[in-house]
Amino acid sequence: MDEHKENIHAEEDVNVKMSATREEEEEKAKSCSSRICPEAEPAAPQVSVSPSQSNSDFSHPVYKEISLANGHINRMSMDQLRVKLAELKLDTRGVKDVMKKRLKNHYKRQKLLQSAAEGGPTDTYYDYICVVDFEATCEEDNPSDFLHEIIEFPMVLINTHTLEIVDTFQEYVKPESNPTLSDFCVKLTGITQKMVDDADLFPDVLRRVVAWLQERELGTKYKYAMLTDGAWDMSKFLNIQCRISDIKYPPFAKKWINIRKSYGNFYKVPRTQTRLSTMLEKLGLTYEGRPHSGLDDSRNIARIAVRMLQDGCQLRQG
Numbered sequence: 232m233d234e235h236k237e238n239i240h241a242e243e244d245v246n247v248k249m250s251a252t253r254e255e256e257e258e259k260a261k262s263c264s265s266r267i268c269p270e271a272e273p274a275a276p277q278v279s280v281s282p283s284q285s286n287s288d289f290s291h292p293v294y295k296e297i298s299l300a301n302g303h304i305n306r307m308s309m310d311q312l313r314v315k316l317a318e319l320k321l322d323t324r325g326v327k328d329v330m331k332k333r334l335k336n337h338y339k340r341q342k343l344l345q346s347a348a349e350g351g352p353t354d355t356y357y358d359y360i361c362v363v364d365f366e367a368t369c370e371e372d373n374p375s376d377f378l379h380e381i382i383e384f385p386m387v388l389i390n391t392h393t394l395e396i397v398d399t400f401q402e403y404v405k406p407e408s409n410p411t412l413s414d415f416c417v418k419l420t421g422i423t424q425k426m427v428d429d430a431d432l433f434p435d436v437l438r439r440v441v442a443w444l445q446e447r448e449l450g451t452k453y454k455y456a457m458l459t460d461g462a463w464d465m466s467k468f469l470n471i472q473c474r475i476s477d478i479k480y481p482p483f484a485k486k487w488i489n490i491r492k493s494y495g496n497f498y499k500v501p502r503t504q505t506r507l508s509t510m511l512e513k514l515g516l517t518y519e520g521r522p523h524s525g526l527d528d529s530r531n532i533a534r535i536a537v538r539m540l541q542d543g544c545q546l547r548q549g
Contacts, residue, residue, distance in 0.1 A: 293342050300338045304331055322541065324515025329542070332498055336543020358453040359397075360488065360546065361444070362387040362533045364460055365468045366422060366525040368406050371415040380406035381472045382427050383420070383525035384436050387533040388447070394537050400443050401526045403430040408475055420523045433476045444483065456548055458488040460507055460532045486548045490536060497544040507531060514538050 307315070312330040313323045321337060323330070366383035373379075381404050388398040403426045406412075412424050430436070449455040459465055465484050473480045491505035504513065507528065511518055516534060520527030539546060 297339050297342050300342075301335050304334050304338075307331070307334075322515070322538070326513050326515075328498060328500075329513060329515075333542040339543055357391055357456045357546075359447075359449060359455040360389040360391060360458050360533075360536060361449070361455055362389065362458045362529045362536065363464055363484075363487075364525050364528040364532055365464050366420045366523065367468050367472075368409060368412060369416050369419065370413050378408055378475060379468055379471055380404075380408060380475060381433060381468055382406055382412070382416075382422055382430075384433075384440060385526040385529045386440070386443070387526070387529040389533050389536060389540075391540060394540055396530065396533050396537070398447070399526065399530075400440065402436050402439065403427055404433050404436050405430040407432060420525075421521055433472055434478055437478070437481065441481070441483075450483065456488050456546070457484060457486070458490055458532070458536060458546065460528070461491050462489055488546050488548050490532060490539075490546075493544060493546055494535070494539065497539060497542075507535075510535050 304312075309327045309330070312327065312334060316323045316330060316334060319334075319337060321333060325333070363384075363386050365381045365385075367379035367381050369379060370377060384400075384402050384404055386400040387396055388400075389395070390397045403422060405427050410427070412422065412427060417423060444450065444455075447453070457465070465487050469484055470480065490510075491502070494500070494510055495502055495505050498513070500513075504510075508518060511531060511534075514535060516531075516538070518531055519534075520530060522528070536546060
């Protein structure tokens with residue numbers, strides 16, 4: 232739903248600020264009735280920061296070594312970068328800036344691992360990242376007050392230690408307010424009327440989402456973070472759905488990693504270069520599956536996230 236979300240985002244920029252702040256999200260959650268999501272929901276993931284990180288002023292000698300390596304890499308040609316990446320058995324795909332970032336972060340990781348072994352500065356990761364990319368009801372020309380209802384709830388789980396996709400969840404959702412899908416929506420998403428007619432309502436699907444997270448001990452034994460392609464999945468679609476379904480906004484979705492923001496900041500590119508198709512292209516990847524399938528979109532977003540982790544990006548919330 233990448234391009235259609237872009238259209239929604241553009242409309243919201245004109246009419247209503249689409250990206251809600253955390254306070255706005257909590258205020259919207261309060262507008263729901265006292266009917267709450269399933270008990271014992273996973274706790275919102277917390278960022279773990281080591282004492283060396285929180286107190287570091289980057290005066291440790293390891294940072295000077297990293298800086299010198301970065302300067303050398305900046306002077307390398309594209310062919311030199313490819314040769315060095317190949318020598319290190321790293322991915323040689325992508326544009327020059329991506330390859331430079333990959334090589335810099337390889338050296339940074341090596342230096343910080345060595346530093347950690349010697350008791351110096353280090354860095355931490357979430358144990359898992361859970362990618363979510365909703366599909367929602369839509370019209371070709373959505374009016375400003377159109378209520379987008381979630382019709383597909385997919386999740387793709389990344390193990391940040393092995394850098395592999397290790398599990399997936401996917402269910403269709405029956406819309407309540409406008410149960411009949413538009414022809415445009417069916418064509419865009421590939422989700423048929425029968426699929427949603429045979430599906431459960433959102434509160435039931437959400438209970439199974441929570442159970443799925445709990446079964447994998449996410450938020451209890453393991454640190455994790457939600458990740459989306461932009462802000463609107465959580466700040467718009469999920470907020471609207473919770474109001475329609477008359478339930479509270481789920482705590483686990485109050486914070487998330489915005490991969491577009493992370494990608495732009497990490498690779499130093501403008502927002503115009505952070506659409507899903509463009510991010511894949513710049514990383515030397517091609518889309519796999521059917522565009523606008525929530526599960527396929529989530530898998531491709533997860534592939535970008537894995538590549539960014541390989542290149543040294545921390546993928547923090549906020």
